[in-house]
Amino acid sequence: MTNIRETWDLESIFPGGSSSPELLAQMETVRSKTAALREQVATLSAELNVEQLRKLVHDMQDVQIHLGQCGAFVGCLTAQNVRDDKAKLLQGDLGQISATLQGVFTAIDSILISIPEEKWQAFLEDAELQALSFPLNERRTVAKTKMPPELESLATDLEVDGYHAWSHLYYTIVGDMSIEMELDGKTQNLSMGQAANLLSNPDPKVREEVFHKYEAAWAGRAELFASTLNHLAGFRINLYKNRGWDDVLAEPLQRNRMEGATLDAMWAAVQGGKSHLVKFLERKAKLLDLDKIAWYDLRAPVGDAGKEIPLADAQAFVVDQFRKFSPEIADFTQKALDNHWVEAENRGGKRPGAFCTSLPLSKESRVFMTYSGTIGSLGTLAHELGHAYHGYILKDAPLFLRRYAMNVAETASTFGELLVVDGAIGAANSPEEKLGILEDKIGRSVSFFMDIHSRFLFETRFYEARKKGLVSSSQLRELMTEAQKEAFLGCLKEYHPHFWASKLHFYSTGVPFYNFPYTFGYLFSAGVYARAREEGQGFAQKYANLLADTARMSVEDLAQKHLGVDLTKPDFWEAAVKLATDDVEEFLRLTQ
Numbered sequence: 001m002t003n004i005r006e007t008w009d010l011e012s013i014f015p016g017g018s019s020s021p022e023l024l025a026q027m028e029t030v031r032s033k034t035a036a037l038r039e040q041v042a043t044l045s046a047e048l049n050v051e052q053l054r055k056l057v058h059d060m061q062d063v064q065i066h067l068g069q070c071g072a073f074v075g076c077l078t079a080q081n082v083r084d085d086k087a088k089l090l091q092g093d094l095g096q097i098s099a100t101l102q103g104v105f106t107a108i109d110s111i112l113i114s115i116p117e118e119k120w121q122a123f124l125e126d127a128e129l130q131a132l133s134f135p136l137n138e139r140r141t142v143a144k145t146k147m148p149p150e151l152e153s154l155a156t157d158l159e160v161d162g163y164h165a166w167s168h169l170y171y172t173i174v175g176d177m178s179i180e181m182e183l184d185g186k187t188q189n190l191s192m193g194q195a196a197n198l199l200s201n202p203d204p205k206v207r208e209e210v211f212h213k214y215e216a217a218w219a220g221r222a223e224l225f226a227s228t229l230n231h232l233a234g235f236r237i238n239l240y241k242n243r244g245w246d247d248v249l250a251e252p253l254q255r256n257r258m259e260g261a262t263l264d265a266m267w268a269a270v271q272g273g274k275s276h277l278v279k280f281l282e283r284k285a286k287l288l289d290l291d292k293i294a295w296y297d298l299r300a301p302v303g304d305a306g307k308e309i310p311l312a313d314a315q316a317f318v319v320d321q322f323r324k325f326s327p328e329i330a331d332f333t334q335k336a337l338d339n340h341w342v343e344a345e346n347r348g349g350k351r352p353g354a355f356c357t358s359l360p361l362s363k364e365s366r367v368f369m370t371y372s373g374t375i376g377s378l379g380t381l382a383h384e385l386g387h388a389y390h391g392y393i394l395k396d397a398p399l400f401l402r403r404y405a406m407n408v409a410e411t412a413s414t415f416g417e418l419l420v421v422d423g424a425i426g427a428a429n430s431p432e433e434k435l436g437i438l439e440d441k442i443g444r445s446v447s448f449f450m451d452i453h454s455r456f457l458f459e460t461r462f463y464e465a466r467k468k469g470l471v472s473s474s475q476l477r478e479l480m481t482e483a484q485k486e487a488f489l490g491c492l493k494e495y496h497p498h499f500w501a502s503k504l505h506f507y508s509t510g511v512p513f514y515n516f517p518y519t520f521g522y523l524f525s526a527g528v529y530a531r532a533r534e535e536g537q538g539f540a541q542k543y544a545n546l547l548a549d550t551a552r553m554s555v556e557d558l559a560q561k562h563l564g565v566d567l568t569k570p571d572f573w574e575a576a577v578k579l580a581t582d583d584v585e586e587f588l589r590l591t592q
């Protein structure tokens with residue numbers, strides 16, 4: 001086994017971390033590009049001609065590519081070291097630049113919506129603009145539903161300190177939180193991310209202890225976080241109200257380019273599959289010698305999957321499994337690893353969670369995670385590298401055609417995860433190990449069908465309640481527990497009342513309702529994966545074509561074009577859910 005580096009390379013992007021002169025210079029470039037764009041816009045009106053529109057669209061993308069490069073880099077800095085104060089200041093500066101740019105974009109939108117329909121359609125016959133017609137039409141449609149430009153622009157300015165700042169504050173506080181645990185005879189200070197990783201510890205006492213300390217730590221900050229969450233939601237609701245948007249799901253659905261009928265069809269299919277998962281959890285309880293599963297047992301390993309996988313082995317395994325499906329994906333992944341695109345080291349001071357971010361200017365990605373040696377961690381590695389492949393497929397497209405929505409964003413990641421997890425089941429050395437990995441895989445279905453469903457139920461209800469006024473921390477606890485009971489069909493012994501405080505996604509201002517897109521991505525990906533299994537390597541090119549189209553059409557059109565299915569009907573979803581329930585049947589058979 002080779003000695004590998006566990007940290008990523010950021011130096012090749014901007015040398016010097018948060019003190020990088022190159023980064024500062026790039027931020028200056030973004031500022032001047034923004035100013036130039038503003039001047040350009042000031043000269044334009046509904047009378048603009050096709051050349052002017054072409055240039056405008058080009059420059060809009062250009063400035064965002066440069067800003068995106070800085071934003072991704074600074075995001076990496078704040079994730080790898082939550083105490084990097086300079087990086088936090090840079091993040092603030094980027095927020096300011098971004099808000100200024102948003103203001104310019106709002107002015108652009110007001111020009112776009114003032115162009116008469118006939119003239120607009122004529123513009124879109126221009127070859128260069130026609131290629132971008134989906135995002136351009138989308139931009140115009142959304143702009144038409146918003147407030148007048150000067151109000152939108154004011155709102156964007158106020159977002160910096162009145163909206164995004166709450167989210168940054170939350171991340172900062174979480175980064176500083178820790179809990180003390182007695183492990184291997186030593187008292188250790190664990191970051192919240194490290195503590196969460198211990199919930200898959202094979203020792204039930206460790207799980208229970210860490211969970212109760214974890215819960216207590218979030219409870220200790222409940223008032224602070226309840227306040228944060230209320231203000232974030234309050235800001236969003238007020239903005240929606242002023243735009244005349246009644247339904248809190250309108251924005252997330254629009255952003256995910258999907259219809260409400262698709263979301264309903266998906267949850268209905270999920271609901272139909274849940275009874276299998278309850279049987280699974282009951283069997284799991286028996287295997288763990290418990291009468292009932294508690295929240296902190298959900299990720300407890302069964303069988304032999306608790307054995308530690310060194311990072312080097314995990315990386316090699318991911319590449320091997322990818323190669324069975326597509327040599328192109330495997331070669332790409334190997335290159336990403338060789339070029340140190342992945343930050344995996346298990347140490348304190350890192351932000352919890354995992355992500356993949358793309359650097360639009362250098363056309364590279366970076367993956368962030370805390371690798372803990374479990375099968376779950378192996379899956380996360382494959383997941384994030386799947387995202388990176390998606391970025392690679394789109395890297396040369398115009399920026400507007402690289403911006404896929406969150407629901408299809410989870411397609412490539414989940415697909416990668418499925419390849420690796422099924423590979424691990426096939427490569428298992430013993431029935432015990434096979435069982436362990438299968439159990440972990442079904443655990444993912446439990447997450448997507450039950451846990452994520454509970455987040456969706458909670459968030460929808462919380463927003464409804466927040467419309468009427470502030471929601472207290474005890475109400476938040478109740479809403480959370482109720483949602484969990486409902487989503488898990490009441491089958492758990494103990495729930496996670498402060499989940500609302502612990503889940504970063506509830507505090508994201510970039511993405512409202514970051515929950516159902518996960519389940520969508522998982523099931524959509526499962527459907528694609530089923531095709532891949534039927535068609536083998538021959539499907540690899542079709543898969544790449546599907547990914548290449550993810551930012552060019554609605555999800556309903558994407559599924560129709562590449563899979564020939566209607567997402568608003570139950571069939572596709574039921575078939576995808578069945579893949580998961582088949583795993584449960586296999587598990588029940590193996591453990592009889």
Ligand SMILES: [Zn+2]
Pocket residue numbers: 383387409410413
């Ligand atoms: Zn993901």
